[in-house]
Amino acid sequence: MSVRAILLYPFKAGSTFNINYYISTHMPSVAKLYGPYGLVRWEVLQFSGDETSPYIVQTVLFWDNLDQLNAANSSDGAKYLREDIKNFSSVMPVALVGNIAGQS
Numbered sequence: 001m002s003v004r005a006i007l008l009y010p011f012k013a014g015s016t017f018n019i020n021y022y023i024s025t026h027m028p029s030v031a032k033l034y035g036p037y038g039l040v041r042w043e044v045l046q047f048s049g050d051e052t053s054p055y056i057v058q059t060v061l062f063w064d065n066l067d068q069l070n071a072a073n074s075s076d077g078a079k080y081l082r083e084d085i086k087n088f089s090s091v092m093p094v095a096l097v098g099n100i101a102g103q104s
Helices: 019-037 065-075 076-087
Strands: 003-010 041-046 055-063 094-099
Touching: 003 065, 019 041, 019 055, 019 065, 019 076, 055 065, 065 076, 065 094
Parallel strands: none
Antiparallel strands: 003 055, 003 094, 041 055
């Protein structure tokens, strides 16, 4: 059963998000550190970053199963990735995990 982990970075007045660092440095680290645990791929969506959207960035991590995701999130790499957030965002993400219930 396919699983998705979604990270939503909220937009707040005065908050900052360095999308260039995120794409060029943080996400390659995610791929390197989570790849051995079964991360299939990732994608990042950037939103308007104003009051019309409650979020500025959404990241989707694609996994084959929940055990892989749980193993990755329990790794030393996960700690490094959490500590790296301060290098690109002034807000912490909202995390959601779900099983694919349907798709085309």
